[in-house]
Amino acid sequence: MAEPVLDIRNLSKSFGALKATDNVSLDLRPGEIHALIGPNGAGKTTLIHQISGAIRPDAGSISFLGRDMLPLGMAARARLGLGRTFQISSLIPEFSALRNVMLAVQAQQGSSMGALANVMADASLTGPAHEALAQVGLQERSGVAAAELSHGERRQLEIAIALALGAKAFLLDEPMAGMDPEGAKRLTGFLAKLREEAPILLIEHDMDAVFALADRISVLVYGQVIATGTVAEIRSNPQVREAYLGDDA
């Protein structure tokens, strides 16, 4: 079997008495979509924060492309190719959609200390940014300020930014949150294509999307992974049904 791109071992994080992440091990393999599901408060976003570097785990290890991630900050991990999106859209509000993506292209190219050239006249920035916007279907809205985009468009923009990073793995934190069914359907189709770029660790509440997309699913409850398996295995797992899916799933 291929080496995992992202390998998380025995990760733990407590906030006071609350074990938000309790001895979690999971991995992300090349080419796959690994969905992480679980009830609200199960610790999914806390886990993503630890992988992306926003918070530091108490114990355990995270390695990405064979490198230990724990000593690195958020920006350094992003430069190595961990592309994340946020559960609540996190964009540069006054920047246009295009400039939001251009910032990611610029970061990916390296230095942000250049103070002479005009970014809007720099085709090495605008070109890839337009391309990423076109890939998520936002090309018509490239000049609109992020603050003025609709909720669904902001979700698309988040993904365009992750794309422009040339990510080697995507961490998508509820990309469909708050999207209408039409938009969610389009995004599902898009994520299926995105997997060809890089493997995806997907946190999602929309079970239709998860079952349609995921190669493997891990179920997180009270900070613990109670099961990992294929869609069929997870659907038929009695523990999972009890904890999360309910009998109607």
Added chain:
Amino acid sequence: MTRETIFSAILLLALLALPFAAQAIGNPFYVTLATRMAILALAAVGLNIALGLGGLVSFGHAAFFGIGGYAAGIIASHAMNGEPVLGMMLPGSMPVAWLLAAAAAGLVALTTGAISLRTSGVYFIMITLAFAQMVYYFAISWPAYGGEDGLSIALRNSFPGANTARPLDLFLICYGVLVVALLAFWRISVSRFGAALQAARQNEIRVAAVGIEPFPIRLAAFVVSAMITAVAGALFAELTRYVSPSMLAWPMSGELIVLVILGGVGRLAGPVAGAMAFVMLEYWLGGLTERWQFFLGLILLGVVLFARGGILGLVAGKARHG
């Protein structure tokens, strides 16, 4: 051309025309007034890089302004007495004073910024204030350069091809430096560095999540900002031919923030509009009443409550960011 560009050009031309008009009507005092406008605008352009582009509310820029003033004063007095500065015989020349001003302020900004920028919000405001007050108390307790009495400049530093004793020459030098600083501000604001800086102001987490560390970006901006403000301080000392420790004191930091807010935070010509308005108010209101700062306060209150974009926002509308 946008309305903002047109209005900015009009402002700059008006500032340039003012001293010539003053000479024509035989009222040279207005030349000094225009020079004061250009210098304060320059200081505010510096602050506008940190405050406007970076969102770094520095309440300590008086330190850089004052350091610039002392650099000019020290160069002038040493040249006058034929004494070396830092072991070197330096000519009493403005470009030398500016270099010394920018280098000294840059160094102070680098060290204080490296500490201050680990904080944000109110803490950043307080820590920059604290550092500036340290510089202030150091200056008034240092007898070599006048202590509390300040330092007089008997003879202004020279500038190649100009007679700096002539008010109009001095104005043109200040105006020239202001234009260069405005060009620098504009290039920075549209560059990669400026994009990262402005993005970090709006959403620090997002900037880190795409792989850009906000800290070095902000530190560089803080240093450049301090250097420009220091050159303005050097020119201010030349204009008044006196370096006062009050240049370093916290009310000066407040005044610089007022200039930026009055003109329009983060706008290219905001500091020019702010400085012109401020000096005019100071002169005319100051002529009407000793309590002119009370009315300045009312005007500032009006700007903050009803015209967030300052004078430029009122005239040219909301800022656009490509």
